[in-house]
Amino acid sequence: MRRFFSLGLLCLLLLSVTVTAQAQTSATVEADDAAALELLNALDVRSYSAKGEAINAILQSDDERARDWLQSLLDGRLQRTDDGRFVVVLDNQGRDWPVADALTNEPLGEMSRRDLDRIGINNNLRNQLRSAIAVVDLYSPNVERRRISASRLLGEVDEELAEPLSQLIAEEEDAEVARRLTQALAIYQVESGELEGVETLRGSLHPRVRVALSRAANSDDSIIADAANEALSSIEQNLKINRGLETLYFGLSLGSVLVLAAIGLAITFGVMGVINMAHGELIMLGAYTTWMMQQLLPGQPGLALILSIPAGFMVAALVGIAIERGVIQFLKGRPLETLLATFGISLILQQLVRTVISPLNRTVITPEWMSGSLVINDALSLTLNRMFVLGFALVVFAALMLIMRRTRLGLEVRAVTQNRAMARSMGIRATRVDIMTFALGSGVAGLAGVALSQLTNVGPNLGQNYIIDSFMVVVFGGVGNLWGTLVAGLSLGIINQVLEPWAGAVLAKIIVLVFIILFIQKRPRGLFPQKGRAAEG
Amino acid sequence: MTTLQRKTHPRTVGRFATALMAAAVMGASTQAIAQDDDPIKVGILHSLSGTMAISETVLKDTVEMLIEQQNDAGGLLGRQLEAVVVDPASNWPLFAERARELLAQEEVDVIFGNWTSVSRKAVLPVVEELNGLLFYPVQYEGEESSENVFYTGAAPNQQAIPAVEYLINEVGIERFALVGTDYVYPRTTNRILEAFLKDEHGIADEDIMINYTPFGHSDWQNIVSEIRRFGEEGKPTAVISTINGDANVPFYTELSNQGIDAADIPVIAFSVGEQELTGIDTGPLVGHLAAWNYFMSVDTDDNYDFIDAWIDYTGDEEAVTNDPMEAHYIGFNMWAEAVRKAGTTDVDAVKDAIIGVAVPNLSGGYAAMMPNHHITKPVLIGEVQDNGQFDIVWQTPSTVAGDAWSDYLPGSRDLIADWRKPMECGNFNVVNGSCGGSTAAEEAEAALAE
Numbered sequence: 001m002r003r004f005f006s007l008g009l010l011c012l013l014l015l016s017v018t019v020t021a022q023a024q025t026s027a028t029v030e031a032d033d034a035a036a037l038e039l040l041n042a043l044d045v046r047s048y049s050a051k052g053e054a055i056n057a058i059l060q061s062d063d064e065r066a067r068d069w070l071q072s073l074l075d076g077r078l079q080r081t082d083d084g085r086f087v088v089v090l091d092n093q094g095r096d097w098p099v100a101d102a103l104t105n106e107p108l109g110e111m112s113r114r115d116l117d118r119i120g121i122n123n124n125l126r127n128q129l130r131s132a133i134a135v136v137d138l139y140s141p142n143v144e145r146r147r148i149s150a151s152r153l154l155g156e157v158d159e160e161l162a163e164p165l166s167q168l169i170a171e172e173e174d175a176e177v178a179r180r181l182t183q184a185l186a187i188y189q190v191e192s193g194e195l196e197g198v199e200t201l202r203g204s205l206h207p208r209v210r211v212a213l214s215r216a217a218n219s220d221d222s223i224i225a226d227a228a229n230e231a232l233s234s235i236e237q238n239l240k241i242n243r244g245l246e247t248l249y250f251g252l253s254l255g256s257v258l259v260l261a262a263i264g265l266a267i268t269f270g271v272m273g274v275i276n277m278a279h280g281e282l283i284m285l286g287a288y289t290t291w292m293m294q295q296l297l298p299g300q301p302g303l304a305l306i307l308s309i310p311a312g313f314m315v316a317a318l319v320g321i322a323i324e325r326g327v328i329q330f331l332k333g334r335p336l337e338t339l340l341a342t343f344g345i346s347l348i349l350q351q352l353v354r355t356v357i358s359p360l361n362r363t364v365i366t367p368e369w370m371s372g373s374l375v376i377n378d379a380l381s382l383t384l385n386r387m388f389v390l391g392f393a394l395v396v397f398a399a400l401m402l403i404m405r406r407t408r409l410g411l412e413v414r415a416v417t418q419n420r421a422m423a424r425s426m427g428i429r430a431t432r433v434d435i436m437t438f439a440l441g442s443g444v445a446g447l448a449g450v451a452l453s454q455l456t457n458v459g460p461n462l463g464q465n466y467i468i469d470s471f472m473v474v475v476f477g478g479v480g481n482l483w484g485t486l487v488a489g490l491s492l493g494i495i496n497q498v499l500e501p502w503a504g505a506v507l508a509k510i511i512v513l514v515f516i517i518l519f520i521q522k523r524p525r526g527l528f529p530q531k532g533r534a535a536e537g
Numbered sequence: 538m539t540t541l542q543r544k545t546h547p548r549t550v551g552r553f554a555t556a557l558m559a560a561a562v563m564g565a566s567t568q569a570i571a572q573d574d575d576p577i578k579v580g581i582l583h584s585l586s587g588t589m590a591i592s593e594t595v596l597k598d599t600v601e602m603l604i605e606q607q608n609d610a611g612g613l614l615g616r617q618l619e620a621v622v623v624d625p626a627s628n629w630p631l632f633a634e635r636a637r638e639l640l641a642q643e644e645v646d647v648i649f650g651n652w653t654s655v656s657r658k659a660v661l662p663v664v665e666e667l668n669g670l671l672f673y674p675v676q677y678e679g680e681e682s683s684e685n686v687f688y689t690g691a692a693p694n695q696q697a698i699p700a701v702e703y704l705i706n707e708v709g710i711e712r713f714a715l716v717g718t719d720y721v722y723p724r725t726t727n728r729i730l731e732a733f734l735k736d737e738h739g740i741a742d743e744d745i746m747i748n749y750t751p752f753g754h755s756d757w758q759n760i761v762s763e764i765r766r767f768g769e770e771g772k773p774t775a776v777i778s779t780i781n782g783d784a785n786v787p788f789y790t791e792l793s794n795q796g797i798d799a800a801d802i803p804v805i806a807f808s809v810g811e812q813e814l815t816g817i818d819t820g821p822l823v824g825h826l827a828a829w830n831y832f833m834s835v836d837t838d839d840n841y842d843f844i845d846a847w848i849d850y851t852g853d854e855e856a857v858t859n860d861p862m863e864a865h866y867i868g869f870n871m872w873a874e875a876v877r878k879a880g881t882t883d884v885d886a887v888k889d890a891i892i893g894v895a896v897p898n899l900s901g902g903y904a905a906m907m908p909n910h911h912i913t914k915p916v917l918i919g920e921v922q923d924n925g926q927f928d929i930v931w932q933t934p935s936t937v938a939g940d941a942w943s944d945y946l947p948g949s950r951d952l953i954a955d956w957r958k959p960m961e962c963g964n965f966n967v968v969n970g971s972c973g974g975s976t977a978a979e980e981a982e983a984a985l986a987e
Contacts, residue, residue: 048930076823076922076923092923092924120928122824122920122928122930123708123799123800123803123824123920124708126799126800126824127800130800207769210769211769211770211771214771215771246762247759250756250758250759250762253758254756254758257756350586351586354586354590359585359590359591359594360591360594360812360815361591361783361786361815363815363817363818365818366790366818371793371794371821372793372794372796373794373795373796381795381796383758383791383794383795384794385790385794386758386794455755455787455790456755456786456787456790457755457783457786457787459591459783460590460591461588461591461753461783464588464753465753465755496756497758497759500759500760501759501763504748504749505748505749505750505751505754505759505760506719506749506750506751509751
């Protein structure tokens with residue numbers, strides 16, 4: 001009790017300090033700030049429901065700074081200092097954070113995070129804040145804000161908001177915002193039983209629209225119910241098409257990951273005939289290179305990621321050369337020994353990463369321009385990181401095709417694989433070609449690692465998860481054929497994603513494996529078998 | 538006759554007593570010599586390589602730190618403690634072999650170890666056969682109580698059930714997606730939760746979605762999109778995640794990329810702690826939930842001491858603590874207390890002494906060992922923050938005692954475990970009043986397998 005009292009006293013004291021400090025400014029500002037501080041002080045309580053009421057009070061205060069406060073509260077940046085002031089944290093990296101005064105917006109320099117107390121919120125408050133900000137933003141001069149606000153209002157319009165909304169729609173200049181607001185109003189109309197709303201909502205794919213229409217379809221008013229049913233069936237039709245497109249995208253994306261992981265193997269195993277069980281660990285090294293790059297270039301994840309592409313290639317290629325020179329060259333023509341030796345190498349590399357770096361996963365940051373998704377319509381949006389990986393896989397594939405078809409190295413590789421003795425007698429240095437080919441295959445595995453670091457864990461086990469899939473793709477596609485790897489990877493990805501919704505992830509994987517086993521029985525040399533005499537051997 | 542007897546009796550007693558005393562003194566002195574020479578051996582059975590190394594390595598370090606602290610404080614019974622570390626390499630049969638090695642060759646006095654349920658099931662027969670002590674620190678699916686195992690992690694009623702009640706009562710969730718990795722813990726937990734949701738809260742079949750994925754699953758596009766559609770039907774929806782280990786990072790990444798926000802569809806996880814979040818950029822995950830019995834953000838002096846000691850021990854400023862570490866902290870202190878109480882490290886004596894022992898936990902309360910070899914724990918719900926920590930938004934008013942046999946499964950609800958004399962039974966059937974032995978456990982398992 002006494003503590004509470006002294007806290008109150010302290011507050012009063014501080015209040016008077018703020019008031020006197022600003023005595024020279026006009027009297028209205030002074031009164032405003034005192035009121036504002038009171039509003040913010042109300043937020044600094046333990047109970048979430050009391051915070052909710054404080055948020056409402058801020059919203060109704062008509063203070064121009066209200067939106068900024070609510071936004072920084074939502075972002076967790078509204079904090080209280082030890083001496084009872086409220087500040088907005090501008091950047092929360094590191095130990096000392098630059099802050100600005102929440103009342104005056106004046107920068108206050110850096111403060112230690114130990115001296116700051118965040119005003120915590122939970123999910124209910126987050127929802128309340130977003131709705132509150134949406135209502136404020138309806139009147140914002142910024143089009144982007146109005147757009148976000150309008151989509152937020154779908155299904156949230158009540159009687160109070162309906163009246164000003166129709167007026168706002170009439171005055172709105174941006175077509176997108178007007179469309180959204182009309183939909184929001186129409187949902188309200190449908191919910192209150194007006195037929196007009198159903199007509200407006202026809203064709204919209206937004207989930208809130210569907211919820212409103214399904215409710216209307218069960219209503220007692222048969223005219224509305226019929227209209228809603230009709231609108232719903234056309235929406236369902238449209239949704240099915242979108243769902244199909246989405247599955248196709250998922251399949252292509254999974255396929256591109258498989259292609260990336262397998263394409264390096266298609267060179268070392270497919271072209272050279274070396275069973276390299278450490279292929280997965282070369283992928284892992286590529287991913288760790290990305291992590292290391294980001295450590296070297298803090299604050300620039302995007303640049304680091306782009307630089308990791310050559311770096312990851314180089315690291316994996318060098319390790320590949322070491323493996324080839326150190327082990328594989330001595331085991332030429334002995335596949336079983338190669339398999340065992342490279343499996344050993346894979347375990348060594350894994351444990352090396354565990355001991356040297358950490359057994360724990362490393363955080364690889366996804367740059368801003370790769371996060372989120374590209375919204376096509378209300379029912380279909382494509383995730384950006386996967387789109388980049390899909391594009392990257394195609395570029396890598398194209399580059400490899402060029403190297404194999406158009407360069408001297410490619411020519412030599414093809415010559416050596418088709419007939420080693422003949423190639424050597426023509427003056428090709430087969431050993432050098434072996435090294436270069438293995439380095440190329442390993443380097444591509446490193447590239448796969450750079451891409452995978454954006455999709456999955458960067459940890460010691462990363463490679464293990466992809467080695468089986470990689471062999472599967474190469475064998476299915478036809479050993480020694482790059483096109484086969486591309487087609488096999490993409491089609492396995494699509495088959496997997498089509499099966500997954502009704503079979504479940506576990507069963508889908510099993511079905512794909514069984515399918516491949518049966519397929520290999522029928523066509524042992526895969527989709528695109530290698531032609532010519534060399535392939536017979 | 539009677540007088541004679543009366544005369545002889547005290548004498549015999551006296552003689553007996555002297556003999557006994559002499560024996561006791563001799564015994565004690567030989568024991569004392571042995572004690573001075575030998576340190577107390579503490580076995581640590583955690584994977585340091587392979588897939589589970591990510592989670593288990595820190596637990597090995599935790600036990601080593603606790604041993605070091607105990608030794609600095611003068612050891613136990615005047616003896617020093619010595620850690621015996623083995624590496625079962627995330628290989629379940631190897632767990633059994635290593636446990637045998639610890640008990641038969643190294644003759645350790647106690648084992649701290651295991652993470653996955655399947656590894657615990659592998660070790661169980663060995664520990665029972667060789668009469669060892671095993672402290673198991675991870676939340677698990679329940680349906681087990683062994684004479685030789687002490688479960689310091691949460692049983693389902695100490696994590697899953699309170700978490701679901703929080704979602705229903707405090708958040709107002711009406712629709713549940715139960716998503717998990719395909720193995721024994723998620724399957725059993727989800728069965729319990731499904732029964733609980735339907736029977737206790739009248740949730741309809743169509744409002745429960747259940748999905749399993751393989752270990753290390755990395756392509757979550759389809760499942761996340763399914764969850765999104767599941768949540769778009771107009772009822773407040775939440776995801777209950779029993780996804781294990783590595784698979785969580787791609788899952789959460791996909792969630793944020795597909796724009797599923799915690800305010801729309803919160804995900805409450807039972808296997809995601811501070812440790813797992815170190816591999817994720819938590820910015821987009823703010824507001825997703827986890828249910829544990831301990832969070833690093835717990836605001837108590839004991840916890841701050843523990844964190845400081847841990848940071849000193851690891852030499853890593855950014856080192857995090859998590860729930861299973863606290864479980865080892867509690868388990869280790871309980872064992873030490875029981876050894877002190879029994880005056881010996883003898884397994885049978887410690888087993889009897891430990892029941893009822895209460896030691897402080899890190900969240901400002903006490904953990905007590907119950908007769909069913911489970912402990913009392915508070916249940917905390919935390920929301921993910923952008924710094925990778927959890928903000929505690931709710932907690933049970935008092936601690937909850939672990940229940941070995943779930944009350945929500947047929948076949949299991951009639952069983953209780955009590956390792957005190959005279960019952961000494963891990964699966965006592967209260968309906969037919971007998972210690973069920975293998976039949977009751979089999980029935981429960983058969984019911985699970987349905």
